[in-house]
Amino acid sequence: MEGVDSRSVASGAVDDGPGEADAARPATDGGTLPGSDVGDDADEPDRVVCHVDMDCFYASCERLRDPDLRGEPVVVGMGYEPGETVGAVATASYEARAFGVESATPISEALDRLPRRADADPADPDAPDPDETGRYLPVDMAFYEEVAEEVKAVLRDCADVLREVSVDEAYLDVTDRTAWDAVGGDDPEPSAAAGPSEVRTLAEGYARHVKQRIEREAGVPASVGVAPNMSAAKVASDADKPDGLVVVPPGSVATFLAPLPTAALHGVGPVTERALAERGIETAGDVADADPETLAEAFGDRGRALVRRARGKDDREVTPRGLPKSLSRESSLPRTTDEERKRETVAALAADVARRARERGCLYRTIGIKAVLPPFDVNTRARSLPGPVDDPDLVEEVALELLSEFADDEVRKLGVRVSNLDFSEGDQATLGGFEGTGRDRGDDLDRGGPAGRDGREGTGATITDWIGGGSADDGETGHGDSDESDTVSEGEAVSGTDDAPERRTDDGQASLGDWS
DNA sequence: TCTGGGGTCCTAGGACCC
DNA sequence: TCTGGGGTCCTAGGACCC
Numbered sequence: 092m093e094g095v096d097s098r099s100v101a102s103g104a105v106d107d108g109p110g111e112a113d114a115a116r117p118a119t120d121g122g123t124l125p126g127s128d129v130g131d132d133a134d135e136p137d138r139v140v141c142h143v144d145m146d147c148f149y150a151s152c153e154r155l156r157d158p159d160l161r162g163e164p165v166v167v168g169m170g171y172e173p174g175e176t177v178g179a180v181a182t183a184s185y186e187a188r189a190f191g192v193e194s195a196t197p198i199s200e201a202l203d204r205l206p207r208r209a210d211a212d213p214a215d216p217d218a219p220d221p222d223e224t225g226r227y228l229p230v231d232m233a234f235y236e237e238v239a240e241e242v243k244a245v246l247r248d249c250a251d252v253l254r255e256v257s258v259d260e261a262y263l264d265v266t267d268r269t270a271w272d273a274v275g276g277d278d279p280e281p282s283a284a285a286g287p288s289e290v291r292t293l294a295e296g297y298a299r300h301v302k303q304r305i306e307r308e309a310g311v312p313a314s315v316g317v318a319p320n321m322s323a324a325k326v327a328s329d330a331d332k333p334d335g336l337v338v339v340p341p342g343s344v345a346t347f348l349a350p351l352p353t354a355a356l357h358g359v360g361p362v363t364e365r366a367l368a369e370r371g372i373e374t375a376g377d378v379a380d381a382d383p384e385t386l387a388e389a390f391g392d393r394g395r396a397l398v399r400r401a402r403g404k405d406d407r408e409v410t411p412r413g414l415p416k417s418l419s420r421e422s423s424l425p426r427t428t429d430e431e432r433k434r435e436t437v438a439a440l441a442a443d444v445a446r447r448a449r450e451r452g453c454l455y456r457t458i459g460i461k462a463v464l465p466p467f468d469v470n471t472r473a474r475s476l477p478g479p480v481d482d483p484d485l486v487e488e489v490a491l492e493l494l495s496e497f498a499d500d501e502v503r504k505l506g507v508r509v510s511n512l513d514f515s516e517g518d519q520a521t522l523g524g525f526e527g528t529g530r531d532r533g534d535d536l537d538r539g540g541p542a543g544r545d546g547r548e549g550t551g552a553t554i555t556d557w558i559g560g561g562s563a564d565d566g567e568t569g570h571g572d573s574d575e576s577d578t579v580s581e582g583e584a585v586s587g588t589d590d591a592p593e594r595r596t597d598d599g600q601a602s603l604g605d606w607s
Numbered sequence: 608t609c610t611g612g613g614g615t616c617c618t619a620g621g622a623c624c625c
Numbered sequence: 626t627c628t629g630g631g632g633t634c635c636t637a638g639g640a641c642c643c
Contacts, residue, residue: 469638616640
């Protein structure tokens with residue numbers, strides 16, 4: 092992926108003048124034989140990338156099991172139940188959005204704009220008009236994941252390469268399943284989709300097929316964008332929601348993007364949008380016309396990538412999502428300085444994170460906390476261990492220690508995270524001690540540690556051997572013995588002891604797309 | 608609009624090593 | 626004793642995404 096990007100090479104159009112070099116390039120006709128131009132730096136063949144984005148997914152799932160909710164304003168969120176004081180909207184149906192209730196709206200505000208149906212007592216003249224009330228439901232992630240699994244089954248069937256971005260969103264590379272050729276040959280039919288495409292292409296038909304299969308087989312609506320790259324496909328799926336199908340054929344990407352506000356680009360959030368506006372850059376077209384180096388000065392590599400994507404260039408390949416990099420849990424609490432309350436909260440979060448790590452069969456080497464102080468001051472602290480572990484007690488211990496720095500502070504939110512994850516355990520088992528992680532093996536050889544390859548096999552060393560049973564301050568001593576980590580894992584990493592629905596297809600990468 | 612929870616990636620500075 | 630530059634790891638924070 093990297094390197095490909097070094098726009099210098101070949102191409103001649105080194106700094107493709109503002110605008111179009113790429114956009115102007117004609118779509119490759121379907122007649123080109125793959126590989127016919129080996130050895131030269133010709134443009135890569137156009138890909139066909141679909142981005143599938145489920146429409147207000149949680150709300151759609153709720154409607155799936157309760158058809159009475161269809162056509163009603165539906166708000167799915169958390170924190171509005173009695174006793175809860177903090178929370179936000181997770182998903183609002185489009186009917187609810189008409190009342191100004193959107194994802195991330197604080198629940199109190201949502202209730203102001205759209206009272207809950209239960210409060211609409213017809214006998215009470217002061218009660219809200221039932222027509223201006225909504226149905227509020229708590230998040231039921233387990234159910235949404237069931238539905239998502241059916242959606243994914245369709246997607247897997249429709250694409251060789253699938254990247255699941257989240258429970259309700261995925262990229263598909265369908266280059267091998269379809270093409271950009273116009274339907275009808277010399278007498279092409281007009282496109283039936285939204286977007287710049289004037290003629291109907293095979294890709295359009297394929298995307299519609301995917302969309303319809305999702306609706307038919309999973310029972311929930313999706314919006315689909317089709318384009319020659321990920322970035323454009325993503326914007327396209329967003330361009331005609333809900334229930335949209337937007338086709339952006341090769342050669343028209345920059346034109347398609349140009350009139351959109353910068354915020355429509357993936358990677359432009361409120362901060363970047365503002366910073367761009369200060370430079371007079373308001374639309375994607377403005378971004379495309381900007382000098383990449385100028386934006387790089389302001390935004391680093393992101394700035395360069397932004398310009399490229401606005402010009403319709405994005406070389407990223409669709410790849411399955413890899414293993415997670417971190418696991419975390421956090422929770423808001425009424426502002427408090429109560430140390431015991433804080434410690435209890437962190438201990439509970441730590442236990443939960445450690446449990447999830449164990450369920451997924453992963454070890455972690457870094458333990459961290461997050462403390463959010465009013466008004467919204469985010470602080471993170473982390474400590475790395477000499478080697479990867481699976482040790483819930485240690486997570487709690489380290490987390491509480493890190494928390495002590497904030498003992499006197501008022502907090503509004505606390506979190507615990509483990510990172511530096513290590514999933515190699517399973518591999519090691521199958522490889523029969525032949526393998527260690529890179530760093531561990533290196534250490535072994537260097538030091539010829541206390542337990543050589545063989546010695547390590549059966550020893551039941553525990554974490555306490557090298558971190559000390561007590562405070563992680565002992566970590567010092569641990570350094571020299573970090574090669575024990577493998578052993579530690581063997582003794583500690585009992586995976587899947589809980590009954591949690593662990594759907595590992597044991598396909599390595601692919602299976603992990605399921606988590607979350 | 609003062610903000611829920613779970614993630615990702617990037618950057619910058621410091622420590623440490625060679 | 627003063628000096629250099631490169632590489633890697635770690636921590637903290639920030640922006641962004643769904």
